[in-house]
Amino acid sequence: MVTLRNFIYDDAIVLQKFLYTEMSVEEIQSIICNWNKREYQGKYFEMFAIIYNGAIIGTISLFQRSDKIISIGTEVFSAYQRQGLGKRL
Secondary structure, eight states: OEEEEEOOGGGHHHHHHHTOTTSOHHHHHHHHHHHTTTEETTEEEEEEEEEETTEEEEEEEEEEOSSSOEEEEEEEOGGGOSSSHHHHO
């Protein structure tokens, strides 16, 4: 089963492995802190961890483009691609 949840500080290690390879854990934790404010440039924003079989396999974000439009973006980490998971999302 695929589930979503907000990122927590402990997830910085996973994000460092798959997304932010050049950043320190502390820098990534700062990014997580900003994500959990649920706002970016004065608009609604939220970033979720995609969980499958207990592992973080990617991200999904929601961003308010205007008063009536929310943009959704998904990313499946390369180690989990080509398994049909993106389609399930």
